Every structure is written in structure tokens, then in C-alpha cells.
Amino acid sequence: xxxxxxxxxAWLLMSTALVMLMTxxxxxxxxxxxxxxxxxxxxxxxxxxxxxxxxxxxxWGYTLAFGPDTGLGLIGGLDWLALxxxxxxxxxxxxxxxxxxxxxxxxxxxxxxxxxxxxxxxAERKRFKAFVLFAVAWSTLVYAPIAHWVWSxxxxxxxxxxxxxxxxxxxxxxxxIAALVAxxxxxxxxxxxxxxxxxxxxxMTVLGAGLLWFGWFGxxxxxxxxxxxxxxxxxxxxxxxxxxxxxTWVTISWLHRGTPSVLGAAIGAVAGLVAITPAAGFVTPAAxxxxxxxxxxxxxxxxxxxxxxxxxxxxxxFAVHGVGGAFGALATGVLATSAVNAAGFDGLLNGNPGxxxxxxxxVVAVGLYSATATGAILFVVNLVTPIRVAxxxxxxxxxxxxxxxxxxxx
Amino acid sequence: MVIAALASxxxxxxxxxxxxxxxxxxxxxxxxxxxxxxxxxx
Numbered sequence: 001x002x003x004x005x006x007x008x009x010a011w012l013l014m015s016t017a018l019v020m021l022m023t024x025x026x027x028x029x030x031x032x033x034x035x036x037x038x039x040x041x042x043x044x045x046x047x048x049x050x051x052x053x054x055x056x057x058x059x060w061g062y063t064l065a066f067g068p069d070t071g072l073g074l075i076g077g078l079d080w081l082a083l084x085x086x087x088x089x090x091x092x093x094x095x096x097x098x099x100x101x102x103x104x105x106x107x108x109x110x111x112x113x114x115x116x117x118x119x120x121x122x123a124e125r126k127r128f129k130a131f132v133l134f135a136v137a138w139s140t141l142v143y144a145p146i147a148h149w150v151w152s153x154x155x156x157x158x159x160x161x162x163x164x165x166x167x168x169x170x171x172x173x174x175x176x177i178a179a180l181v182a183x184x185x186x187x188x189x190x191x192x193x194x195x196x197x198x199x200x201x202x203x204m205t206v207l208g209a210g211l212l213w214f215g216w217f218g219x220x221x222x223x224x225x226x227x228x229x230x231x232x233x234x235x236x237x238x239x240x241x242x243x244x245x246x247x248t249w250v251t252i253s254w255l256h257r258g259t260p261s262v263l264g265a266a267i268g269a270v271a272g273l274v275a276i277t278p279a280a281g282f283v284t285p286a287a288x289x290x291x292x293x294x295x296x297x298x299x300x301x302x303x304x305x306x307x308x309x310x311x312x313x314x315x316x317x318f319a320v321h322g323v324g325g326a327f328g329a330l331a332t333g334v335l336a337t338s339a340v341n342a343a344g345f346d347g348l349l350n351g352n353p354g355x356x357x358x359x360x361x362x363v364v365a366v367g368l369y370s371a372t373a374t375g376a377i378l379f380v381v382n383l384v385t386p387i388r389v390a391x392x393x394x395x396x397x398x399x400x401x402x403x404x405x406x407x408x409x410x
Numbered sequence: 411m412v413i414a415a416l417a418s419x420x421x422x423x424x425x426x427x428x429x430x431x432x433x434x435x436x437x438x439x440x441x442x443x444x445x446x447x448x449x450x451x452x
Contacts, residue, residue: 059419082412129431
């Protein structure tokens with residue numbers, strides 16, 4: 001019979017609150033990157049989702065993602081609809097030393113931030129009503145199934161042996177691919193001089209990145225689901241990878257553009273946090289240095305390619321979360337060691353080359369499903385209500401036109 | 411209780427679909443301060 005451990009419960013309560021703070025942090029991170037006439041609408045995308053997905057997760061999201069499997073490893077059943085049967089006692093299946101309700105709440109915070117990440121792709125031209133409908137559909141039809149595939153003990157990717165400690169595929173790859181599809185679907189912003197971004201408040205973005213970094217300790221170290229050595233490992237690998245990616249990004253931009261970019265430090269740190277997410281509890285601190293270095297180089301290159309392309313993924317969600325998530329998942333297959341986590345597997349460098357193949361299968365499966373389902377959802381939502389605002393509204397700015405408010409009076 | 415909870419969210423979804431958007435209260439562009447875009451720094 002599972003017993004509640006007070007230390008584990010205290011850490012997961014704290015971690016859940018830390019991950020919750022990431023979504024307002026993301027709102028500031030994205031809000032600083034857009035033009036001043038769209039800052040409120042961009043913040044609202046994240047903040048509204050905090051309310052929206054909190055409710056859908058309680059009503060049906062949790063049972064679809066983590067409920068008892070329906071037989072094929074694809075989706076959970078409706079046994080826990082509206083949290084029926086989910087109580088303050090531990091689950092027999094998940095995190096058996098903390099209340100089942102607490103595990104549900106911890107996972108809720110992951111479900112909240114994932115669709116919020118996508119909002120960066122169609123910033124400055126998305127109709128709010130369409131965004132709300134998209135977020136409900138996406139969190140139900142894309143996030144919940146993928147979470148079930150990877151994290152349910154009966155999920156088909158879990159059974160296959162895919163390692164994803166805290167959501168490299170479930171959160172970041174899925175949202176990054178969805179962002180690319182959304183950017184292609186909605187089209188480029190109008191009236192921008194190439195290349196098409198204007199960060200209106202870099203300090204706001206750096207503050208957001210700092211809050212994300214802070215909250216990520218709950219995201220990754222909390223995913224140990226206990227107050228133990230594995231949580232400490234994940235804490236250290238998370239901080240190390242973020243730090244290494246930040247200084248790597250700054251160094252590259254310094255050499256490339258001639259100045260050490262402040263914005264680059266913030267975005268580089270986020271890229272490092274993304275890449276270490278699937279690996280945090282499976283690799284050593286030394287390996288996390290290499291992951292930070294690698295993702296700093298790869299994501300910087302991806303962001304440069306995006307600038308040269310016709311794809312207006314406004315806030316580089318694909319370059320950071322899509323590419324960074326895939327890189328982290330594959331790096332886990334290379335660098336994982338069962339010496340860190342006996343529940344995991346060894347990777348390529350520890351004598352198990354097959355783990356790289358398994359990780360690649362996970363990346364391809366999650367990427368293909370997210371791309372296809374996101375495209376279908378966007379198509380249907382666009383039939384219900386146009387996804388893109390009218391041209392004059394885009395020129396005016398979404399804050400005033402969509403929300404009747406402005407962020408700054410002068 | 412479960413049915414009532416689901417129904418309450420369903421009412422909100424219907425309300426969102428029916429709610430007005432910018433078409434009914436479009437502001438004047440001249441009321442919004444604007445700046446010229448500059449290249450990204452990343």
C-alpha cells in the first residue's frame with residue numbers, strides 16, 4: 001500500500017508552484033519581444049491559458065493523459081473524468097509517495113505552459129477568439145495523447161523505451177512543431193521591415209527568462225517526483241545546461257554580429273533549459289555542459305536560418321523549442337547513463353547505441369503527430385472563426401483592437 | 411456533479427464562439443502610438 005512521504009510531498013508542492021510561475025514568466029518573455037502595440041495581447045495568450053487549461057485539465061485532460069489505458073497505448077480512458085477517484089491518497093501507478101491530487105496538479109502546470117509556448121509563433125496577428133478555441137482543442141487532442149504515449153506506463157512510446165525525464169518531446173518538441181505549422185498557416189505579419197521582429201522591451205524579456213529559469217528547477221528537479229538525490233542531479237544538470245547555453249549563445253552572437261547580445265543571453269538560457277529537459281535525470285553534470293554547448297550552437301543556427309526564411313515564427317518557438325527539444329531528446333540517447341538513474345537506460349556512449357534509435361523514433365512520432373493534428377485543428381478553427389485579424393486591426397495593434405486596452409499611455 | 415461541471419465549461423465555449431470581436435468595436439489607428447520596426451538582435 002503506497003504511503004505518503006512528507007518530504008516528497010513538500011518538494012512536489014513547491015515544484016508545482018515553481019512550474020506555475022513559468023507561464024507568467026513566459027508571458028513576460030514573449031511580451032518583451034513583440035512591438036508595444038501588441039504586448040498585452042501577447043501576455044494575455046499565456047495568462048488566459050493559465051485559467052483555461054487549469055479547468056480543462058481537471059475536467060478531462062488529466063484522465064485522457066494519465067488515466068488507465070484504453071488498450072492501445074494511445075490515450076487514457078475516462079475513469080478520472082472531473083477527477084473522480086483522484087484523491088489525497090497516493091496513486092498505485094504514479095508518484096506513489098505523494099497525494100494523487102498533487103501529481104495531477106504538477107502535471108497540470110506542464111499542460112498549461114505547452115500551448116502557451118505555441119502562442120509565440122502567431123503573435124501580433126492572431127484573433128483572440130480563435131486562439132482560445134485552438135488552445136482548448138490542442139491541449140485535448142495533441143498534448144494529452146502525447147503525454148500518454150510517453151509518460152503513461154502503458155503508453156506506446158514509454159513501452160518502447162523512450163526516455164523523456166521532464167518533457168523534451170511531450171512539451172517542447174510538440175509545441176515547437178505546432179508553432180512551425182501555425183506560423184505557416186497564419187502567414188507572415190504585415191508591415192514589417194526585414195528581418196521581422198522588434199523587441200519593444202528587452203528588460204521585460206530578460207525578467208521573463210529569469211522567471212523561466214527559476215521555475216525550471218521545479219519543472220525538471222520536481223520530475224524526480226521526490227526529495228532525493230535524483231532531484232539534486234536534475235537540479236544541477238538543469239542549471240549547468242542553461243548557463244552553458246547562455247554563454248555559448250552570447251559568444252556566437254558576439255563573434256557573428258560583433259556585440260554580446262543581452263537578448264541572446266536570455267534566449268540562449270531558455271534553449272539550454274529546453275535541451276536539458278528530457279535528459280535532466282538521466283545524465284551527469286559533465287554531460288549537461290556538452291548539452292548546453294551543443295544546443296547553443298544548434299539553436300542559434302536554427303534562429304539564423306529562420307530569419308533568412310519566409311516563415312514568420314514571430315518569437316522563434318520552433319528554433320528554440322522544436323529544435324532544442326529534438327536535440328535534447330537525441331542527446332539523451334547519446335549521453336544517458338543508468339549510473340545516474342537506475343530506472344533509465346544507458347545511451348550510446350555507455351554501450352547502448354540502440355537508445356539513440358529509440359529516441360529518434362520518439363522524436364519522429366511526436367513531431368509527425370503534432371504537425372498533422374495541429375494543421376487539422378487550425379483548419380477547423382479557421383472555419384468556425386477566422387484565425388487572423390483583419391489588416392487594419394493588425395496595423396492598429398491587437399491590444400487596443402482585440403482587448404480594448406493599451407500597455408503604455410505614451 | 412461531473413455533468414454539471416462539464417456543462418458549465420460547455421456554456422463558456424458557446425459564449426466564446428458567440429462573443430463579439432474586433433469587428434464590433436474597431437478603434438481608430440491614429441489613437442495608437444507607433445514606432446518603426448528595427449532588425450532583431452538575435
